[in-house]
Amino acid sequence: MDGVRLEQRHGKARVRVGRVWREPNGRHHFVEWSVSISLLSDCLPAYTHGDNSDIVATDTMKNTVYVKAKECMQPLSPEDFAIVLGKHFTSFYQQVTAAIINIVEKPWERIKINGQPHEHGFKLGSEKHTTEVVVKKSGAVQVISGIEGLAVLKTTQSGFEGFIRDKYTILPETRERMLATEVTASWRYPFETLASIPAEQLYFMEKYMDVKKVLIDTFFGPTEGGVYSPSVQSTLYHMAKAVLARVSDVSSIQLKMPNIHFLPVNLSSKDNPIIVKFADDVYLPTDEPHGSIEATLSRVRSKM
C-alpha cells in the first residue's frame, strides 16, 4: 500500500450544562447549553501506535465545561462561553492547535406574571440560539452565530408561478397559498483574531436579537397588507439581504428554509356530492416531504 494520510480530531459532544447567576437583589439569570467540543491536536501516536500520552481525555473536556461555567461570574452569551473554552483548550494544552466549539442554547425566557418579570421563573420558548467558534493557537478565530427552529407561517400573500412545466408536472400555478417554514440561520462575523472581538458583555446577544428581528420583519412585511412572496427562494433572498443591509458586522449569512406544505383539502366521492370544497380555508398540515431551499449571501467588497 502507498503511504496514508491521517486527518483526525476528537472531542466531547452534547455536554449539557445549566448555569444560574444570583444577583444580591434576588434576581436570578439562567442559561441551559449543550456544548460540543472538538480538538485538533498532535496526537497521531494514539491512532497509529496505541500511545495515548498526547491525548486530552474527552471526559476531561466535559469536566472543563463545568469548571469554566462555574468560573464565569456574570451571564454571558453562548458565543462568549465558546470563546472562553476555545481559548482555554488552545492555551492550556501544548498539543492542541485548534478548538472547535459548538453550543446550542435552550430558549429559557423570564416569565411574566401579571405583566411583571419574575425574579427566578422561566418558561421555554421555541427557537434556539446556536454558535460555532473556532479558536487557533495563534489567536486566530472565527465566530458564527445562528438560530435554529424559527417556525413562521403566513396564510396569504404567497404564490408560486412560472416554473418549468413538463410531463412530470402536476402542481398548479397559484398566487394564493400558505407559506410555512422553519428557518435555520447561521451568520459569520468578520473578526479574525481574539483581540478584535468586541468586549461589550451584551454584544453577541444584541446581534442575535437584531438578526432575528430583521428575519421576522422581512418574512412577514408590514402588519397590514404584508408583502407578496413569489417563492421561498425570493423570500429567503430578501431576508438574507436585509440582514446584511441592517446588521453591521455580519459578513455572510446562510439560510435554510424548508417549504412546509399545507395541502388544500377537497373531499368528494363518486357517490357523495362534494362535502368539502377547498376555498383557501381547510388544509392538511404536513411535515414531510418538504421543499428544501437554502442559500448563503456574503458581502463582497467593491473594487472601487
Ligand SMILES: O=c1[nH]c(=O)c2[nH]c(=O)[nH]c2[nH]1
Ligand atoms: O416557493 C417554492 N419554491 C419551489 O422551488 C417550489 N417547488 C414547489 O413544488 N413548490 C415550490 N414553492
